[in-house]
Amino acid sequence: MTDYALFYWPVPFRGHFVRYVLAYAGAAWEEPDTEALLAIKSAPVADQPAPMMAPPMLHDLRAGLWLSQLSAILMHLGERHDLLPPDAAARTLTLKLICDAGDVLEEVTRNCGAQMWTPATWADFTADRLPRWMEIFEETGRRHGLEPQGGHILGTDRPSLADLAAAALWHTMADKLPPLAPMLDRHAPAIAGLCARIASQPSIAEMRAEWDRSHGDVWCGGRIEASLRAVLGC
Known part of the structure; x- marks a missing residue:
């Protein structure tokens, strides 16, 4: 069913x-x-x-x-699906990270395409706000024992909703817009490692591969993706 x-x-x-x-x-x-x-x-x-x-x-x-x-x-x-931590504080942090992810999406797409990127506006964004967002996720994980080689963003003993959301944000963005991957590695190496582990989970890897076969390299689509690819050179 x-x-x-x-x-x-x-x-x-x-x-x-x-x-x-x-x-x-x-x-x-x-x-x-x-x-x-x-x-x-x-x-x-x-x-x-x-x-x-x-x-x-x-x-x-x-x-x-x-x-x-x-x-x-x-x-x-x-x-x-039992993907939330048992304590209330960690559940609240999970929601906070999901809200942060939503803010990142809004900023990277300039409020869902309300404006297009130019080389100047993209240079300003990638000099400050985008790296800071990466560092916010990185520092959250660091405070809960996350390292590039292991751990989870809220210190859980198995992947939680927060890990899945972080990977859906950062791995997908770096995968579909490859010039962003070195920035993520530089500003959030533990998050980059976490995202790679989550994305390679067998069921997720299968979903991603099937999706890519059917839909190609599109990330958000439309004119805003075209302007992103123009400033990224991809």
């Missing part, structure tokens, strides 16, 4: 956060086509299965629950 239906654009961006978790948890899911997504997104709010503005949207078929907002979806999946 299919456990979930994920409604999202055919790009990694926010979608891979959910896909990483579902793959790692061994869940069965389907991704309805863009036409089905647009039908929900554009429907009057009163006619939507759950009030929403934009994807991702997840339908938990077993629970009969519809959710939008990436952070809510991930926390729900964390609870459902």
Whole structure:
């Protein structure tokens, strides 16, 4: 039986956060086509299965629950699949890291393409804010014993939702936009190591390989990705 239906654009961006978790948890899911997504997104709010503005949207078929907002979806999946730390403080830190990841996505895409990158604006961003975001994740992991060769971002004894979210952010970005990989290695070597370990988990690696065969190297798509690739030279 299919456990979930994920409604999202055919790009990694926010979608891979959910896909990483579902793959790692061994869940069965389907991704309805863009036409089905647009039908929900554009429907009057009163006619939507759950009030929403934009994807991702997840339908938990077993629970009969519809959710939008990436952070809510991930926390729900964390609870459902025992991917959250046992103590309240670490659960709150998990949510904080997911929110940080969302902020990184917004900044790298200039508020989802509201503006395009130029060489000057990209130089400013990569001189300060993007490395600082990498260092924020790195320092969080360091304070919980994370090293390039081992450990987890919140000190858990196995991968948790926070590790999956970190990898879905940084590994996907560095994989699809390769010139960013050396920056991640330089500013967040322990995070780079963690991301490589998570991305190579068999179920996640299989999902990624299948995705890449079907969709190629796209990351977020659209004009904003074109402007990113222009300033990165890739």
